[in-house]
Amino acid sequence: MKILVADDDRDLLELVAFMLVQDGYLALKAGDGPSALRIFAAEAPDLLILDINMPGLSGFQVCEEVRRTSRVPVMMLTVRGEEEDLVRALELGADDYLNKPFSPRTLLARVKALLRRARLEVASPVSAGRLKLDLEEHTLQIGAQPAIRLTKLELRLLQFLLANHGHAVSSDRLLTQVWGHRGAGDRELLKQLVHRARQKIEREPANPEILQTVPGAGYRLRVD
């Protein structure tokens, strides 16, 4: 479950991200409004936590922009009980509102509640080129071939590679994306996962056409 946190207060940003990661979420961090929008477009997170007071693009503006294209749950943060803020946030389509300072448990409980409610809505498949990933069914379809069943980890791996298709993605990035946290010794896991995925999706697993190795850099997904 990916959550994007946007706050210009570096310390708070790191703290919130840490709390989320501790609780098993994958946290994406943005230090200002424009980055938030960029990351939102690139990563399609499942929930947004936006500080209202950000220089440049405020949380309101980010929320408004996001709401043009998406109904993803949005939680707004602000320093004090600025009532005008609350009203405006809810009117802009935010789903929840939290005053700083807040406690970890409060934040996590509300995040959980929002996600639970959001899950009532339907996820749509993501596709690029001849690859189509169905997040609901946990399957991958290549061109007109029959769909291939994927495990949870395989799905996350391919989802992220697909989001960056055509570009090499470093092992480190994949590790944090797929497993979330973890130490250094986990190159093995990725190696394994790639191997198993290739067995499933490649016509000739030893000469991969889709899930390619970029020596020294990581992996890349070819979609054409």
Next chain:
Amino acid sequence: MKILVADDDRDLLELVAFMLVQDGYLALKAGDGPSALRIFAAEAPDLLILDINMPGLSGFQVCEEVRRTSRVPVMMLTVRGEEEDLVRALELGADDYLNKPFSPRTLLARVKALLRRARLEVASPVSAGRLKLDLEEHTLQIGAQPAIRLTKLELRLLQFLLANHGHAVSSDRLLTQVWGHRGAGDRELLKQLVHRARQKIEREPANPEILQTVPGAGYRLRVD
């Protein structure tokens, strides 16, 4: 739009009701938990505002009881800073949580947001393909076969799957939809419920044609 307010503090009760009426809602008042439940059953309000600290039946208990039969939006009220309360309320399936004292505008903004969100949820169709659910009779009819009697939980499971027929629905979603709240050990419940439902509705329960498993993802209802 009917809103039920339950609080043992007479003054606050009247105040909240007054605020709601001022804003164009119809306010129902309950001075304790049992009255709240009675009025809820009799009037089917569109939203509940429950004080947690009520003598006799607490807001928690009222919420829990209501959630057994209904997914109506619930907002909980309590004195500031009881974090345990917040967590517990959200876990019991409450939709929002407000600390006393609060301002009229805050309350109204959140009420408005809850109602708007509730309205977005789609009324689920009661039949699809060769499956027809009778919500009053608690029965399922498959094609021209005689109707099958269902229990309350089986009905809710099938109702939700039917509303999303053709799409895989995750176990988590089903859990919150059928049971509402709850925590860890509940994969067992779903497993059981699915098993029992299959015994009833499938021609060959070991090879389900209707209530299918989507490995790693959840379950799906086939209606054709």
Next chain:
DNA sequence: GCGGTTTGTAACCGGTCTATAACTGACGAG
């Protein structure tokens, strides 16, 4: 309150998935 039904809890099983380790060959630096 009684008896059947419905729901919750636990244990078990087989299959799949994941983590971990060991071995192999390719490659580049020294």
Next chain:
DNA sequence: CTCGTCAGTTATAGACCGGTTACAAACCGC
């Protein structure tokens, strides 16, 4: 050439998942 690193492969143990059986607890109609 040799060593170390990197990526691929093979092997395996344990965790986890989903289905099944069994039984206890709660509930419901009478």
